[in-house]
Amino acid sequence: MFSTQYQLFPKATQVIMEEKEGLEEDSEQCIDCSPISDSGPRVLKMLEKWVPKASHYFDKEHYFYAGHQITIQESIENFGAIVWPGALALCQYLESDQQEINLKDKKVIELGAGTGLVSIVASILGAFVTATDLPEVLENLEFNITKNTRGMNIHKPEVRKLSWGENLSRDFPKSTHRYDFIVATDVVYHHTALDLLLATIDYLCQPGTTLIWANKFRFSTDYDFLDRLSNIFNITQLAEFPDSNVKLFKGTVREN
Numbered sequence: 332m333f334s335t336q337y338q339l340f341p342k343a344t345q346v347i348m349e350e351k352e353g354l355e356e357d358s359e360q361c362i363d364c365s366p367i368s369d370s371g372p373r374v375l376k377m378l379e380k381w382v383p384k385a386s387h388y389f390d391k392e393h394y395f396y397a398g399h400q401i402t403i404q405e406s407i408e409n410f411g412a413i414v415w416p417g418a419l420a421l422c423q424y425l426e427s428d429q430q431e432i433n434l435k436d437k438k439v440i441e442l443g444a445g446t447g448l449v450s451i452v453a454s455i456l457g458a459f460v461t462a463t464d465l466p467e468v469l470e471n472l473e474f475n476i477t478k479n480t481r482g483m484n485i486h487k488p489e490v491r492k493l494s495w496g497e498n499l500s501r502d503f504p505k506s507t508h509r510y511d512f513i514v515a516t517d518v519v520y521h522h523t524a525l526d527l528l529l530a531t532i533d534y535l536c537q538p539g540t541t542l543i544w545a546n547k548f549r550f551s552t553d554y555d556f557l558d559r560l561s562n563i564f565n566i567t568q569l570a571e572f573p574d575s576n577v578k579l580f581k582g583t584v585r586e587n
Contacts (some may be wrong), residue, residue: 352536356434370438372568377419377575394448396524397421397455402477403446404471408432412471414446417516417545420577422452424545424570431569432581434458436486437511440535442493443518443527444468450488453514459486460508463493499534509537516545519556529556533563 394401406412425432434460435457441450444462451541454460454476464472473490480488493502513535518528536542542564546553557580564582571578 348493357521373570375570376570376574377416377423396452397426399455401448401451403448403475405446406471412446412468414448415517416547416575416577418448420572420575420579421449421514421516421543421545423454424579425452429456434512438509439512439514440510442513442515442531444472447472449514449516451476451479453484454480454488455483457485460488462488465494467493495524495531499531503535505537510535510540512541512543514543517547519546519553521550521552525552525556536584537566538584540584544582545577545579547577549576
C-alpha cells in the first residue's frame with residue numbers, strides 16, 4: 332500500500348486515482364496457478380476479496396482473508412490510507428501459499444503499512460508484526476489493526492513510526508531488532524524517496540531475513556528500483572498478476 336514518505340508527482344497522482352477507480356472492475360473470480368515455466372513465477376489473477384456490505388461510511392471497505400472478515404477504514408485525504416493493488420495481491424499470496432511463506436511465530440516488519448491490511452493478515456497467520464509508517468498515517472493504521480485483531484488469539488501487532496532512512500540505528504538497533512521477514516507493497520512509485528527506501532531495506536535485512544515486495548509496475552522508476560535491488564539482494568519473482576500489473580518478489584541478503 333502506498334506510503335506517504337514523500338509527495339507524489341502530478342502524473343503519478345492522476346494514474347493512481349484512475350487505477351483506484353477501476354480496481355473492482357479489473358478483479359476476477361477465478362485463479363490460474365499455472366507457472367510460466369518450471370522455474371518461473373506463478374501467473375495469478377486477483378481474486379475479488381471485497382465483501383459487499385451496507386455501511387453508513389463511504390471510507391470503509393470489507394475484505395475476507397484467512398477466514399476472517401477485515402474492515403478497513405480508508406481516507407481519500409492521504410495516499411497512505413488507501414488499499415492499493417499490491418496489498419491485495421500479497422494478502423492473497425500469503426493466504427494461499429503458506430508453505431512458500433510460513434509466517435507462524437515469525438517476526439515481520441511492514442514498511443509503509445498504510446491502512447494495515449497486510450499487517451492484519453500477517454498477524455492472523457501467526458506472525459509477530461511491527462507495522463510502520465509516517466506519523467500522519469499512524470492513527471488510522473492503529474485504528475484498523477486494533478479493530479481487526481482485538482480479542483483474537485494471535486500475537487498482538489505493534490505500530491511504530493518509521494521514516495525511511497532516519498534514525499534507524501537508534502530506533503531499530505540491529506542487536507535487538509532482527510526480523511525474519513520485511514514486507515512492503517506499492518511503496519515504489521514516482522517519488523523522490525527511493526534512495527532512502529533502499530537504504531532502509533538494506534539496513535533491516537540481516538542474514539536470515541527475507542524481503543517480500545509486491546508492487547504494481549506503473550513507471551520506469553519501478554523497474555529501475557528492481558534493478559538496484561537486484562544489485563544488493565538475491566531476487567526471485569514469486570508471482571505476477573497480469574490483470575493488475577502487480578509483480579511479487581522475494582529477496583535475500585547476498586553472502587559476501
